[in-house]
Amino acid sequence: MSTPHSSSSSAQAARQALAARLRDLRLDAHLTSRALAALAGWHEAKTSRIEHGKKQPSEGDIAAWVQACGVPGLLPELIAELRAVDSAWLDWRRAEKSGLTHLNAAVRELYERTKVYRSYCQDVIPGLLQTAGYTTATLAAIRDGRRVPVDDVAEAVAERMARQHILYEGNHRFVFILEAAVLTYRRGGPEVMIGQLGYLLEAMALPSVSLAVIPPNVERAGRWPVENFYIFDDAQANVELVSGFLTITQPREIAMYAETFTRLHEIAVFGRQARALIKSAMDSLE
Structure with missing residues (x-):
């Protein structure tokens, strides 16, 4: 699930807000980018790209992210946020x-x-x-x-x-x-x-x-x-x-x-x- 790049600040701001929240979850869990990547099963560069808003995560990526950070209860909320980002541009x-x-x-x-x-x-x-x-x-x-x-x-x-x-x-x-x-x-x-x-x-x-x-x-x-x-x-x-x-x-x-x-x-x-x-x-x- 990915959103085409839009010049609209609304779409971009929504992407950046989600990226910042995922980064905060990693920091709150006291995980480095490399540690989260290892737990999630992907390359460290992917973690960085997601946190900098260069790559929009899939729902599966978010599920792996919250599991690695020990907050699986946040999954429904973050999925809803992801879908809101996705709907900014259709x-x-x-x-x-x-x-x-x-x-x-x-x-x-x-x-x-x-x-x-x-x-x-x-x-x-x-x-x-x-x-x-x-x-x-x-x-x-x-x-x-x-x-x-x-x-x-x-x-x-x-x-x-x-x-x-x-x-x-x-x-x-x-x-x-x-x-x-x-x-x-x-x-x-x-x-x-x-x-x-x-x-x-x-x-x-x-x-x-x-x-x-x-x-x-x-x-x-x-x-x-x-x-x-x-x-x-x-x-x-x-x-x-x-x-x-x-x-x-x-x-x-x-x-x-x-x-x-x-x-x-x-x-x-x-x-x-x-x-x-x-x-x-x-x-x-x-």
Whole structure:
């Protein structure tokens, strides 16, 4: 079980915290690196690489580590910590090896407990505002493009649609920022896109929803398009990259995304102006 290197300080900090804890266990047990390696049955260099965060241990490695240090009761806790490190970065191949439904279902509780949700998208309408047709076209393209081994698009679409109940229920607030290009990127053909854009106009009337669009001709002043990201209260940010899915929990890093969101929000338009951009995109399709 290994996590690809990520530039995110959240993923790196989690790896380093686990490595430091394993080192402390060795020192508390009064073992040298060589002694622990001998008890665990591997080369001394492996101990050093694990403690310096250069190699992520497997669950078997941790089991051998706690046994050598005389603290086998810590194994469940450390395994949980290891899995948390592993979940900070998910490459799409691993995340989607059992299909698309599991990953969508796994985040439903996160959406349901979030009070203030902020999302910025530069190439796709966010899932909470998608129609079934748009979601079907999007997930079918993902299935084909990333060669997902299980065809469960219909089930994944149903899961995403079920998640949207939070737009109408509970004490939630949603702030969406879309680049204008999102309105013209075609997914599913003209009929699907017209229906999707019409649904955006409907969603804008919901009291829980604030939808802003960044016009194509706005002065960016350094506020360039960035990767799609989603902020859940001040507790977590998720980022979609070409190769995988990043979960950010470091407060400093979440604050960077929040600041970026604010800066993009400053150049976006709302209300009548946003509706005009959406209707213009619909007219071009009709």
